[in-house]
Amino acid sequence: MTDVNRDITLEIGDQEFTFQMTPQVVTKYFNATTQANKVAPANNLLMGTVKQEERATLKPLLANPVTVMELAGALLEEYSPDIDIIVKKSSATLKA
Structure with a gap:
């Protein structure tokens, strides 16, 4: 399993x-995300975790909400550990 504290670099252009x-x-981020509030938590995640010296350069790129969501999605996907999950189908038992 990977370390839970990680630096992740995204190349944008x-x-x-x-x-x-x-x-x-x-x-x-997950606790702040609701059905009616997705972009602001994603923006906060990006701006709150990017290195301080890169914030001013990143901010203009976040003007488009679709870009915000794509970047946050890429960041979370990379952060996610690689685990194997198998969902087993439950067997329905019929009682006579």
Whole structure:
């Protein structure tokens, strides 16, 4: 299993941005996300985890909400551990 505190670098165009991911920031993101509120938590995740010296360069890229969601999705996908999950079908038993 990978380390839960990770630096993840995303390349956007010809620029690189490094995000410092921890279980706490991911939990905060998921807890803030609701059916009616997705973009603001994603924006906060990106701006709150990118290296301080890269924030000013990242901010203009987040003007489009679709870009915000794509970047947050890529970041979370990379942070996610690789685990094998198999969903077993339950057998229905009929009582006579």
